[in-house]
Amino acid sequence: MRRGIAATALVASLALAATACGGGSEDKASTGGPVTITWWDTSDATNEAPTYKKLIAKFEAANKDVKVKYQNVPFAEAEQKYKTAAQAGNAPEVLRADVGWTAGLAENQYLAPLDGTPAVKELDAFNKGLVEGAKVNGKLYGVPQVTDALALLYNKELFTKAGVQPPKTWAELTTAAKAIKTKTGVDGIYLNPDSYFALPFLYGEGGTMVDTDTKKITVNDAAGQKGVQTVVDMIKSGVAVKPDFTDGYNNMQAAFKDGKVAMVINGPWSTADDLTGKAFKNKDNLGVAPVPSGSAGKAGTPTGGHNLVVYNGADAARKEAAQKFVAFMTSAASQESAAIETGVLPTRDDAYTVKVVADPIRAAFKNVLADSTARPAVAGVSDMFTEWTKQYIETLKGNTTVEKGLDATAEKWKTNINSLKEYSVD
Amino acid sequence: MKTATADPATAARPARTGLLTRMKRSYDRHWYAWAMVLPVVLVIGVLIAYPLGRGVYLSFTDANELNVAKQLGATEIPATYQFVGLDNYWRVLSGADGEFYPKLWWTVVWTVSCVVLHYTIGLALAMLLNRRLKGRSVYRVLLILPWAVPPFVATYVWRMMYNSESGIFNAVLGKLGFGPVDWLGDSLMQKVAVIGVNVWLGVPFMMVAILGGLQAISSEQYEAAEMDGASPWQRFRHVTLPGLRPVSATVIMLGTIWTFNMFPIIYLMLGEANALNSEILVTYAYRLAFGSVRDYAGAATYGIIILSMLLVFAVFYRRLLNRQEAAR
Numbered sequence: 001m002r003r004g005i006a007a008t009a010l011v012a013s014l015a016l017a018a019t020a021c022g023g024g025s026e027d028k029a030s031t032g033g034p035v036t037i038t039w040w041d042t043s044d045a046t047n048e049a050p051t052y053k054k055l056i057a058k059f060e061a062a063n064k065d066v067k068v069k070y071q072n073v074p075f076a077e078a079e080q081k082y083k084t085a086a087q088a089g090n091a092p093e094v095l096r097a098d099v100g101w102t103a104g105l106a107e108n109q110y111l112a113p114l115d116g117t118p119a120v121k122e123l124d125a126f127n128k129g130l131v132e133g134a135k136v137n138g139k140l141y142g143v144p145q146v147t148d149a150l151a152l153l154y155n156k157e158l159f160t161k162a163g164v165q166p167p168k169t170w171a172e173l174t175t176a177a178k179a180i181k182t183k184t185g186v187d188g189i190y191l192n193p194d195s196y197f198a199l200p201f202l203y204g205e206g207g208t209m210v211d212t213d214t215k216k217i218t219v220n221d222a223a224g225q226k227g228v229q230t231v232v233d234m235i236k237s238g239v240a241v242k243p244d245f246t247d248g249y250n251n252m253q254a255a256f257k258d259g260k261v262a263m264v265i266n267g268p269w270s271t272a273d274d275l276t277g278k279a280f281k282n283k284d285n286l287g288v289a290p291v292p293s294g295s296a297g298k299a300g301t302p303t304g305g306h307n308l309v310v311y312n313g314a315d316a317a318r319k320e321a322a323q324k325f326v327a328f329m330t331s332a333a334s335q336e337s338a339a340i341e342t343g344v345l346p347t348r349d350d351a352y353t354v355k356v357v358a359d360p361i362r363a364a365f366k367n368v369l370a371d372s373t374a375r376p377a378v379a380g381v382s383d384m385f386t387e388w389t390k391q392y393i394e395t396l397k398g399n400t401t402v403e404k405g406l407d408a409t410a411e412k413w414k415t416n417i418n419s420l421k422e423y424s425v426d
Numbered sequence: 427m428k429t430a431t432a433d434p435a436t437a438a439r440p441a442r443t444g445l446l447t448r449m450k451r452s453y454d455r456h457w458y459a460w461a462m463v464l465p466v467v468l469v470i471g472v473l474i475a476y477p478l479g480r481g482v483y484l485s486f487t488d489a490n491e492l493n494v495a496k497q498l499g500a501t502e503i504p505a506t507y508q509f510v511g512l513d514n515y516w517r518v519l520s521g522a523d524g525e526f527y528p529k530l531w532w533t534v535v536w537t538v539s540c541v542v543l544h545y546t547i548g549l550a551l552a553m554l555l556n557r558r559l560k561g562r563s564v565y566r567v568l569l570i571l572p573w574a575v576p577p578f579v580a581t582y583v584w585r586m587m588y589n590s591e592s593g594i595f596n597a598v599l600g601k602l603g604f605g606p607v608d609w610l611g612d613s614l615m616q617k618v619a620v621i622g623v624n625v626w627l628g629v630p631f632m633m634v635a636i637l638g639g640l641q642a643i644s645s646e647q648y649e650a651a652e653m654d655g656a657s658p659w660q661r662f663r664h665v666t667l668p669g670l671r672p673v674s675a676t677v678i679m680l681g682t683i684w685t686f687n688m689f690p691i692i693y694l695m696l697g698e699a700n701a702l703n704s705e706i707l708v709t710y711a712y713r714l715a716f717g718s719v720r721d722y723a724g725a726a727t728y729g730i731i732i733l734s735m736l737l738v739f740a741v742f743y744r745r746l747l748n749r750q751e752a753a754r
Contacts, residue, residue, distance in 0.1 A: 086498070088497060089497035108491055246695075247589055247610075254591075255591070312498050312501075315500060383719065389698075390699050390700075390702040391702070397611060418490060
């Protein structure tokens with residue numbers, strides 16, 4: 001019985017943790033000594049962290065009155081960890097937040113607005129779409145640090161063998177995949193069974209997830225259905241590999257790296273991993289093209305990436321230090337060195353220096369970014385993707401139709417996502 | 427640590443001498459016992475009673491992340507959630523949220539099938555190990571091994587083995603000339619897969635417990651039964667099983683409660699997105715509490731409902747056993 005109680009107590013204690021007063025009042029910075037701020041970095045601890053640590057050392061050398069405590073927090077846990085800390089009043093001053101978290105964190109009042117602060121003195125240099133994506137109700141809550149978008153990654157060698165060009169539309173992709181299969185025996189494309197990776201198909205038909213202007217859930221409209229139908233047809237006809245539904249992403253990467261599949265749809269974060277595979281021993285074999293377009297005649301890819309956000313509960317001195325730090329980390333020079341050393345994509349045009357675009361993969365991704373679409377700025381976007389992925393997987397398994405799957409998704413969004421309660425569903 | 431001292435002023439109120447005198451007497455005689463128990467009472471109060479009370483309270487409100495009190499450094503944001511009475515319970519139990527009954531049904535199926543398999547396999551293995559055979563201790567150690575592996579480690583290893591493209595099961599099936607099985611994709615296969623892992627993890631505990639029970643049955647009973655010409659099956663049926671009753675009753679109840687709330691296997695094996703029809707109540711409650719907008723009230727409601735169900739089960743189960751005992 002003890003176990004049963006303990007389990008419930010666990011659930012209850014979550015609530016306790018949420019409401020109990022956190023003893024988070026750290027020692028106030030005295031006016032004399034340096035201010036210490038903490039940065040939770042969610043980047044890859046082996047490939048990216050050393051670069052950022054070097055940048056911190058540079059920042060501290062230039063600003064003697066600020067000390068930055070670096071903590072690398074695994075990306076998968078960071079959002080929940082930050083929320084718990086933020087509620088209790090002891091969150092880090094700066095967090096590297098996924099663009100999808102920013103709206104939710106801001107709505108909870110965890111983030112300090114940054115308009116007009118030293119953090120954004122060069123805002124004009126940043127990509128407009130990314131800046132818009134970091135705004136909630138017209139206020140800016142984050143400064144874009146890195147960006148990414150989905151692209152079509154392909155194996156050039158297999159393309160040459162089959163005599164095909166990078167496809168411009170999904171129809172062309174189907175033809176190319178069939179040619180590759182007959183000429184080389186290799187599967188055409190592996191599609192990750194995750195709703196985020198379904199967005200290019202949706203955007204390609206002119207569909208969207210929700211329309212924030214008219215307060216409407218639009219994922220299940222005709223365009224949305226057409227987009228998902230394309231994926232279903234590809235898997236049915238064998239153009240796309242029948243994916244694994246639990247480890248889809250890892251299996252996709254494994255197949256692509258081993259040269260068992262000619263194309264995948266993935267982001268720039270995955271290229272470093274691709275290059276460790278035997279199919280890409282020669283770095284030039286990895287091709288990057290914009291995602292194909294749908295019947296609407298335009299290609300669309302979701303914007304991802306990370307913003308640096310500042311904690312609302314920090315005192316004035318720490319906030320100021322945090323803003324300075326954010327400005328430094330998102331400066332052209334910092335973004336350039338991060339891009340060159342780790343392969344991430346800068347968020348401002350002046351950071352795409354000659355050295356940065358010298359790398360063909362990064363140069364290609366820069367083109368991909370041109371037609372990327374920001375995600376809806378509503379709280380709970382990650383929950384939306386989770387709900388949608390569940391139905392999407394059922395659809396791809398053939399347990400439900402495209403229409404029923406998307407309708408169920410829209411229903412679930414309306415009932416389970418607080419910020420969509422007022423939205424209408426067709 | 428202050429030892430509690432009685433305040434004579436309060437202890438001598440004439441109106442309620444009965445109880446107070448009794449308490450005082452008990453305190454005079456057993457004050458050291460009270461003092462010994464006090465730390466435990468405090469710890470349980472802080473760790474269990476308070477959160478539980480808080481959970482019950484939250485389940486009557488509409489608390490979520492947007493409206494609870496927050497302490498942001500110097501600024502304090504007061505709570506704005508409201509008392510909604512039995513609304514949450516009504517929404518869940520009337521089936522309006524659409525999640526409860528399908529998940530409850532699967533949770534019950536999962537619990538019953540796991541416990542039945544745990545018990546029968548555990549009993550069979552215990553019977554095998556209860557006789558003199560060469561290398562018995564080696565077998566015992568090997569069979570206890572799954573118990574020593576942390577559930578999440580075991581789950582990840584099994585997950586690799588189940589992988590539809592690179593997993594060992596499908597490789598073996600391929601060698602035998604069968605097609606691959608989508609172990610973690612297909613809804614039914616998912617359920618078979620998670621039950622399989624849980625059985626693998628849970629059998630050792632049952633085996634060890636039952637082995638202890640078997641060794642407590644005196645050999646005289648078996649000898650007497652043999653004298654009377656009882657067949658092995660009759661000996662098992664009329665000596666072993668009744669002798670195991672006290673152990674069985676306990677392990678089955680424990681097993682039921684543990685399995686009902688077995689979080690890591692299902693959560694880690696299937697992830698969040700792939701478990702549309704294979705989530706149990708506990709994993710769902712967790713997702714409510716740790717979604718991208720935390721739903722404290724919903725999670726607390728599920729928690730309290732789960733607790734109530736297990737309480738009712740435990741009470742009735744004990745009664746049933748007591749009645750059986752009395753009847754014999």
